Amino acid sequence: MSPLRVAIVGFGKIARDQHVPAIAATEGVELVAVASRNASLPGVPHAATLDELLRDGPEIDAVALCTPPQVRHAQAAMALAASKHVMLEKPPGATVAEINPLVTAARAAQRTLFATWHSRFAPAVEPARQLLAGRQVTSVKITWKEDVRVWHPGQAWIFEPGGLGVFDPGINALSILTRILPQPLFVTSADLAFPANRDAPIAANLALSDVQGLQISAEFDFLQTGPQSWDIDLDTDGGPVTLSMGGARLRAGGIELVDAAEAEYAGLYRRFSELCATGEADVDLAPLQLVADAFLLGRRRMVEPFEDEP
C-alpha cells in the first residue's frame, strides 16, 4: 500500500516537538509538506497557507491541523472540500457546534475526520480503563497543574477568546477521564479565574458528576512552579487507583502496573492511518463539551494580570 502523504498545517511547538517525530516513526505515513506563514522544515516542501498548499503544493492525501483552535474550522472545511483526510489537534475547534458540519462534510467527501485527544494514547490509559471496568468508582480527584511559561512559551493565542487558557492542558485530563469512566459525565459547578488582562482562565476548579452521583473534583492551575502534576486519583471498591504523569503511570493497590515511556503521537498517527484506510470518522466531542459547559456554568473571578515574563 502506498504511504499516506500528510501535510502539517501550522508549524508551532506541538508540530515540531510531536508531529514531525511521530510521523517519522510511523510506518505507512509520510510528511510531504508543511504549510505555515512563519516556519518551515529543511528538506520538506513549504507553502505559506493551506490554500496555497492545495493549489501549488505536492500531492497530499491528508492534513494534520496544528494551528490554534480559533482558525481550524475554516481550514478543515477547505481541506475536506479538496477531498483530503483531516486530523485535528486538540481541542478540535473553538466551539462545539462548529464540528458537526465538518462531520457531515467528511461523510459527503468520503474522507476521515479525526478529532484527536493525544492523552488518550498515553500508555496507562487503556489499562486503566480495563481495570476500572471491573470496579465501582466512588470518587475522583484530578490535579492538573503546570507552568504555562515552561510549556507554552510565546503562545499568546492560548489566552485569547477560544484559546481555552488553563483548559488547554485541563482538557487532556477530561479526555482521559471521559475515556476511562463508563458513564457520561457532566459539570455541576465551576470556578474560573481570569487574569485581568486576558480572555481565558489561568486556573479553574470544577465539580463533575454522572447519573449515579459520582463525585469528581478537578483542579487546574497554569502557574505551577516546581513539581508539575498531571494526576487522576480514583477511589474504588477495590482500593485506590492512581493514573499519573499525564497517563504514563498506573498504580493500584500499592503496585505499579504501568510505567512506560510516552508515545502518544505515534499512537495518534497509527490510528489516523487506520481511519484513512476506511474513511471512518473518529469525533468525540465530550471533553470539549465539558469545557464549554464549565464556561457556561462557571463563576468568574478576576485575578492579577498575567505577563509571559514573570
Next chain:
Amino acid sequence: MSPLRVAIVGFGKIARDQHVPAIAATEGVELVAVASRNASLPGVPHAATLDELLRDGPEIDAVALCTPPQVRHAQAAMALAASKHVMLEKPPGATVAEINPLVTAARAAQRTLFATWHSRFAPAVEPARQLLAGRQVTSVKITWKEDVRVWHPGQAWIFEPGGLGVFDPGINALSILTRILPQPLFVTSADLAFPANRDAPIAANLALSDVQGLQISAEFDFLQTGPQSWDIDLDTDGGPVTLSMGGARLRAGGIELVDAAEAEYAGLYRRFSELCATGEADVDLAPLQLVADAFLLGRRRMVEPFEDEP
C-alpha cells in the same frame, strides 16, 4: 382517553403567567398539583418539594419543571425515576452535557422528555420557516433587547452562574433561528458584558455562521428601556423578511403575512400531550449549545454593577 395529570414544579412568574392558563386552555391536560417551597395555588393540592409530591401527593402522570435551570437536572432525574413524563422549561438545564443522561433515563422509563422552546410555538415561526425554505438567506440580524427589571423582577437566579443572564431571553431568538434556517449554525465570535457584581452577562453581541458562510449578527441587551425589541431581520434573494414581536408577526415584501395573538404555551401543552401519548422524546439542544459556545469563545468585558432597583 383520561386526561394527562400534570404537576407544576417551581411556581414563579412563568408558571403563574403562562403554565396555569395554558393548562386550563388545553383539552386533555389537567393541573392536579403544585410543588413549591414558597407559593401555592388556591384549590390545587400543594407540596413543598418534588420529593414530597411524589411520596404524598395525588397521582400524577407528568411534571412541568418551571424551577431555575440550575436545579432542574436533579428534579428531572427524580421524576423520570418515578416514571413520570417530564416537560423542561427553557433552557433545559444549566449545562448541555447533563441532558443526555436524562434522554437515556426517559427512554429506559418509556416516558417522554420534552425540552421546550416556547418561542418556537409563536404564531409566525412555522410560516417563516416555510417561507424561507424556498429562498436563499443572505444575511440575518437579530435584535433582542428588553428590560430585565420589567420582565424578570426579583429573579436573582438569572444572574447567578448557570442562569444565562441576557441569554435567558436571547436563547428564545436562537431557538427560533435554529428552527427557521435549514442549516446547522455555529458561533464565530462573541462579546459578553458582565456586570461587576454578577456572574452572568447583561449584554452580548454574537456573530454566527453556517457551513455556507451565512453572516448572522445578534445583539442582546437586558437594559432596554422604552420600546422593547424581539426582532429577526433576514435578507433573502426574494427580498427582506422580518419576524418581529418575538415571532408573533411576519412581514415579507412589504406585506404583513402574520400578525396573531401570542399562544405559545398552549402550543407547548398540546405538543406535550401528543408526546406523552407515544412516549417519544423531543430534545433539541442546539440553542443551548450555541449559548455554551458563546461563553466558551466569548471575549468578556466588565461593566457597571447591576442592581434590581435602578
